[in-house]
Amino acid sequence: xxxxxxxxxxxxxxxxxxxxxxxxxxxxxxxxxxxxxxxxxxxxxxxxxxxxxxxxxxxxxxxxxxxxxxxxxxxxxxxxxxxxxxxxxxxxxxxxxxxxxxxxxxxxxxxxxxxxxxxxxxxxxxxxxxxxxxxxxxxxxxxxxxxxxxxxxxxxxxxxxxxxxxxxxxxxxxxxxxxxxxxxxxxxxxxxxxxxxxxxxxxxxxxxxxxxxxxxxx
Ligand code: AMP
Numbered sequence: 001x002x003x004x005x006x007x008x009x010x011x012x013x014x015x016x017x018x019x020x021x022x023x024x025x026x027x028x029x030x031x032x033x034x035x036x037x038x039x040x041x042x043x044x045x046x047x048x049x050x051x052x053x054x055x056x057x058x059x060x061x062x063x064x065x066x067x068x069x070x071x072x073x074x075x076x077x078x079x080x081x082x083x084x085x086x087x088x089x090x091x092x093x094x095x096x097x098x099x100x101x102x103x104x105x106x107x108x109x110x111x112x113x114x115x116x117x118x119x120x121x122x123x124x125x126x127x128x129x130x131x132x133x134x135x136x137x138x139x140x141x142x143x144x145x146x147x148x149x150x151x152x153x154x155x156x157x158x159x160x161x162x163x164x165x166x167x168x169x170x171x172x173x174x175x176x177x178x179x180x181x182x183x184x185x186x187x188x189x190x191x192x193x194x195x196x197x198x199x200x201x202x203x204x205x206x207x208x209x210x211x212x213x214x215x216x217x218x
Pocket of ligand 1: 009031032033035052053054056057058059060061064084085086087088092162171
């Protein structure tokens with residue numbers, strides 16, 4: 001199964017893609033995770049990306065396409081992959097089409113996860129993450145057992161710099177302007193499915209299973 005997860009920041013597409021990845025054994029490629037790791041390791045990619053990411057803006061297309069190209073080259077022959085946070089612009093979607101055409105494979109499905117804007121602001125600005133093991137919490141919805149301490153590894157929880165209120169507003173505006181046009185792009189190709197991203201992780205997963213090409217296996 002080759003699936004793109006589309007949706008504004010905070011809709012939970014990474015969480016859902018993780019579950020699909022575990023259940024069906026398909027690797028997940030998250031450009032956000034790859035870029036954050038590069039920033040942590042202070043690689044030259046990380047240095048190029050950091051300022052854009054902190055401000056909530058997109059990293060330039062050529063940088064991101066370069067990363068995905070290398071990863072996809074390893075994966076196109078495999079049974080499937082899940083893309084989370086890529087493509088995010090029409091130029092990235094066109095580059096993805098070319099990569100897949102060259103490899104003679106197709107996307108099976110693009111899932112567009114939808115959550116109202118005020119809920120997204122609440123989800124993102126209350127999110128806390130563990131910089132050591134990357135576990136994710138929320139000040140209201142998923143509190144750690146001890147305040148600001150990671151349940152899994154004991155690390156001190158932090159707010160991602162791009163989850164600060166100003167950066168959240170920028171990310172949502174960037175999504176509307178640069179990423180939302182992909183909804184029409186993929187709808188016109190007949191492979192887009194909308195799902196409601198509100199409610200519990202489990203509820204959203206059930207809706208997801210109804211649209212993925214794995215019917216009956218949830
Ligand atoms: P995410 O974790 O997917 O919300 O990504 C965090 C940040 O990484 C974004 O706000 C962008 O700055 C950058 N980023 C991730 N994926 C992309 C992409 N496909 N194109 C451009 N920038 C990206």
